[in-house]
Amino acid sequence: xxxxxxxxxxxxxxxxxxxxxxxxxxxxxxxxxxxxxxxxxxxxxxxxxxxxxxxxxxxxxxxxxxxxxxxxxxxxxxxxxxxxxxxxxxxxxxxxxxxxxxxxxxxxxxxxxxxxxxxxxxxxxxxxxxxxxxxxxxxxxxxxxxxxxxxxxxxxxxxxxxxxxxxxxxxxxxxxxxxxxxxxxxxxxxxxxxxx
Numbered sequence: 001x002x003x004x005x006x007x008x009x010x011x012x013x014x015x016x017x018x019x020x021x022x023x024x025x026x027x028x029x030x031x032x033x034x035x036x037x038x039x040x041x042x043x044x045x046x047x048x049x050x051x052x053x054x055x056x057x058x059x060x061x062x063x064x065x066x067x068x069x070x071x072x073x074x075x076x077x078x079x080x081x082x083x084x085x086x087x088x089x090x091x092x093x094x095x096x097x098x099x100x101x102x103x104x105x106x107x108x109x110x111x112x113x114x115x116x117x118x119x120x121x122x123x124x125x126x127x128x129x130x131x132x133x134x135x136x137x138x139x140x141x142x143x144x145x146x147x148x149x150x151x152x153x154x155x156x157x158x159x160x161x162x163x164x165x166x167x168x169x170x171x172x173x174x175x176x177x178x179x180x181x182x183x184x185x186x187x188x189x190x191x192x193x194x195x196x
Contacts, residue, residue: 021168028159032152032177036089039145039180043082043102046138050075050109053131057112060122064115071112074105095178103182109135146180153177 054068061068081098088094113132116122123129157176160169168174 018168021165022172025156025159025165025168025172025174028152028156029174029177032149032156033089035145035149035152036085039142039149040082040086042138042142042145043078046135046142047075047079047082049131049135049138050105053112053128053135056125056128056131057116057122060119060125061115067108067112067115071105071108074101074108077101078105090175090177092176092178095180099180150179153179 050071054071057064058068078098078101081094081101084094085091085098116128159165160174160176
């Protein structure tokens, strides 16, 4: 009878240990998904600010139509890429495409801000100053959110790669998540050309 109780206690201990490992993996996965949701909130704020910024700039920068259209095109591409990742943050290809499209958008915005320096009336516009300030604050929040996301992804990936978590990760299809890395698009490598 004592042997049966000891075997039962060992089996129950193993079952609780297995449940604990599985629940830990779920917790890590939910943390990195939540961290991505925080990035998503800030990116949507950024996407909402950009059309207003372009509308104000359009009034002053009539000869810079190509730049303004490039900003809007980059924004639309980033919105689309972000929507794909929001549906599945473990899709490596979608995350990489989002990173590239966000870099392209940042490069386009950088070019817009560089060109706006040539338009003193635009720089002095109260709405433009306010939108620029809001966009800068949002960019900072995106940076902090990306850092939190990468920290959560690192913890999750470590948990699914280490033993015994790796056994459960394979059994229950816990896939590794992709870190958000800085990239350079061809547009970012080009020097911004400003003419006065």
